[in-house]
Amino acid sequence: MAILKNFNLQKIFNFLLKKNCVIVIYIALAIIAGLKQYQHHSYNNYLIFKYVYWHTVDLENLYDNYHEYADSNHYGPVFSAIIAPFALLPDGLGMILWNITNVSVLLWGIYSLPISKTKRTIIAWICAHEALTALFSFQFNIGLTGLIILSFSYLIRKKEVQSAFFIAIGTLIKLYGIVGLAFFFFGKNKIKFIIAGLVAICLLFALPMIFSSPEFIIQSYSDWYHSLVHKNSTNASLTSFQDISVMGMARRMTGDVNISNTPFLLGGIILFGLPYLRIKQYKHLGFRLMLLASTLIFTVIFSSGSESPTYIIAFAGVAIWFMVQQNPKSKWVIALFIFAFILTSLSPTDIFPKSVKEFIRLYSLKALPCVVIWLTIIYQMMKEDFESYLIADK
Numbered sequence: 001m002a003i004l005k006n007f008n009l010q011k012i013f014n015f016l017l018k019k020n021c022v023i024v025i026y027i028a029l030a031i032i033a034g035l036k037q038y039q040h041h042s043y044n045n046y047l048i049f050k051y052v053y054w055h056t057v058d059l060e061n062l063y064d065n066y067h068e069y070a071d072s073n074h075y076g077p078v079f080s081a082i083i084a085p086f087a088l089l090p091d092g093l094g095m096i097l098w099n100i101t102n103v104s105v106l107l108w109g110i111y112s113l114p115i116s117k118t119k120r121t122i123i124a125w126i127c128a129h130e131a132l133t134a135l136f137s138f139q140f141n142i143g144l145t146g147l148i149i150l151s152f153s154y155l156i157r158k159k160e161v162q163s164a165f166f167i168a169i170g171t172l173i174k175l176y177g178i179v180g181l182a183f184f185f186f187g188k189n190k191i192k193f194i195i196a197g198l199v200a201i202c203l204l205f206a207l208p209m210i211f212s213s214p215e216f217i218i219q220s221y222s223d224w225y226h227s228l229v230h231k232n233s234t235n236a237s238l239t240s241f242q243d244i245s246v247m248g249m250a251r252r253m254t255g256d257v258n259i260s261n262t263p264f265l266l267g268g269i270i271l272f273g274l275p276y277l278r279i280k281q282y283k284h285l286g287f288r289l290m291l292l293a294s295t296l297i298f299t300v301i302f303s304s305g306s307e308s309p310t311y312i313i314a315f316a317g318v319a320i321w322f323m324v325q326q327n328p329k330s331k332w333v334i335a336l337f338i339f340a341f342i343l344t345s346l347s348p349t350d351i352f353p354k355s356v357k358e359f360i361r362l363y364s365l366k367a368l369p370c371v372v373i374w375l376t377i378i379y380q381m382m383k384e385d386f387e388s389y390l391i392a393d394k
Contacts, residue, residue: 019117022124026107029128030099033135038092044069046095046138049079053087056080056212062220063227074231075140077220078172081207099135102142106131109149110316114156114285115391119323126319127312129345134309144170144177145296145313151180152292160193168200175228176303176313182295185276186288235304236261239362242307245300246371248364261304268302275381286324286389290381293321297374301367308348314370315345321377326389336376340369 015021037043047069055062056077065072073079086094086101110124111117127145134142147170155163163180170177187193209217235242238257242248247264251257272294281287296317300306322329322337344367346352347360360366 016125017118017121019111019121022121023107025128026103026124026131027100029132030103030135031096033132034092034096034099034138037136037138038095043091043095043138044071046091046098048073049075049083049098049138049140050087050091050094053080053084056208056216056220059212059216061223063223072227074224074227075174076172076224077208077217078169078204079140080212081210082169082173084211095138098138102140102146103131103135105143105146105150106312106316107146109146109153112150112153113289113320114153115289115323119391123316123319123323126322126341127316130312130315133345133348134312137309139309139312140174141176141310141312144174145316147177148180148296148299148313149292149316151177152183152186152288152295155183155187155193156288158188160187160189161196163187164193164196165200168197168204172201172204176299179295179299182291183288185282232304241361243304244306244308244311244364244367245304246302246367247304248306249367249371252363265302268298271375271378272298274378278382281381281386284386284389285391286386287381289320289324289391290377290386293317293324294374294377294381296320297370297377301370301374306367308366311344311366311370315340318344318370318373321373324389324391332376336369336373340373344369 048071051066051068052062052073052075062073062077086098089097107124111120113120131142147166151163151166154166167177167180170180184190236251236257237243238252238255243251247259247261251259275291297314300310300314318340325333343365347357347366
C-alpha cells in the first residue's frame with residue numbers, strides 16, 4: 001500500500017511539473033477571475049483600460065477622470081494600441097481574453113529563462129497565487145513581469161533586437177519596464193541593442209497615431225508625464241491600499257506621512273548598483289539570474305505606487321532567487337521563502353483573520369519579506385563566487 005501511495009504521489013508530482021499542466025491552470029485562473037469579476041460587476045480597472053482606446057479614437061484627454069469608471073488612467077498612450085483588440089469586444093469576452101493574454105506573456109517570460117524546465121515550472125507554480133491576485137484586478141503587471149523577464153532572457157541569448165523591443169513596450173506602457181536596462185552589460189552587441197531600442201521607441205511612439213493624430217499623441221505624452229507626477233505626489237498615505245514599499249513601511253510605522261522617498265531611493269539605488277562592481281562575475285549565469293531577481297523585487301519595494309496586485313513582479317523575483325539557490329538549500333533561504341509566501345502572497349486571503357489582514361495592510365507589511373530577501377540577494381551577489389553555481393539549462 002505504501003509503495004502504491006508513493007507511486008501515485010510521484011505520478012501526480014510528475015504531472016504537475018508538465019508545462020502543459022501549468023498552461024492549463026493559468027488559463028483556467030484567468031477565465032475564472034474574469035468571469036467572477038464580470039458577474040459581480042467588479043471590473044473598473046478593465047473599463048479604464050478599455051476607454052484608453054476609445055478616448056484616443058475620440059481625441060479626448062487620456063488622463064482625466066471620466067464617469068464611466070470614476071478614476072483616471074496612468075498608462076502611456078501606446079497602451080491604446082495594445083488594448084484595442086480587447087476594447088472592440090463585448091466586455092465579458094474582452095476582459096477574459098485580456099487576462100489570458102497577460103498570463104500568456106508571463107509564462108512566455110518564465111519559460112524563456114535559461115534554466116531547467118523543472119525549475120521554470122516550479123517558478124510558475126510559486127507565482128500562481130500572486131498572479132491570481134493581479135488577475136482579479138485585470139492588472140497589466142502580470143504581462144509586464146513577463147516583458148521584464150523576456151528582456152533579460154533574449155539579451156543574454158544575443159537577441160538584442162527582441163530584448164530592446166520588450167523594454168521599449170514595457171516602458172512606454174508603464175515606466176516600470178525601463179528596469180530592463182539593468183541587464184545592459186550582459187549584452188554582447190551593445191550598439192545593436194541601443195539602435196534597436198531607439199527604433200522600437202520611435203515606432204511604438206507613432207503607433208497610436210494611426211487611429212488618432214500626431215498632435216494628440218504628442219500632447220498625450222505631456223499629459224502622461226503630468227499625471228504621473230501628480231500620482232506620485234499623492235501616493236504617500238497612512239491608510240491607502242498603495243505605498244506597499246520600503247518608504248510606505250517607514251511612513252506608516254512612524255505615523256509620519258511627510259517622510260520623503262528620496263533618501264530611501266538613493267540608498268536603494270546605491271545598494272542595487274554595488275554588485276555591478278563585480279565585473280568578473282557577469283559571465284556566470286547564477287550572477288545574472290540573481291540580478292534579474294534583484295531587479296524585479298527592487299522595482300516594487302522602492303515604488304510608492306506599489307499595491308497588492310503589483311507584487312506579481314516582486315514575487316517572480318522571489319521565485320527566481322529561490323530556484324537559483326544551490327541544493328541543499330540553507331535553513332535561512334527556506335525560512336525566508338516560507339516567510340515571503342505566507343506574508344507577501346497569502347496575507348490578502350481569508351487564511352488570515354480580517355483584523356490581521358487589516359494590520360498587515362495598514363503597515364505595508366506585505367513588502368517586508370521582499371525587502372529582507374532583496375537585501376539577502378545584494379549580500380549574496382557581493383560575497384559569493386557564482387562560478388560554482390550549478391544551474392542546468394535543459
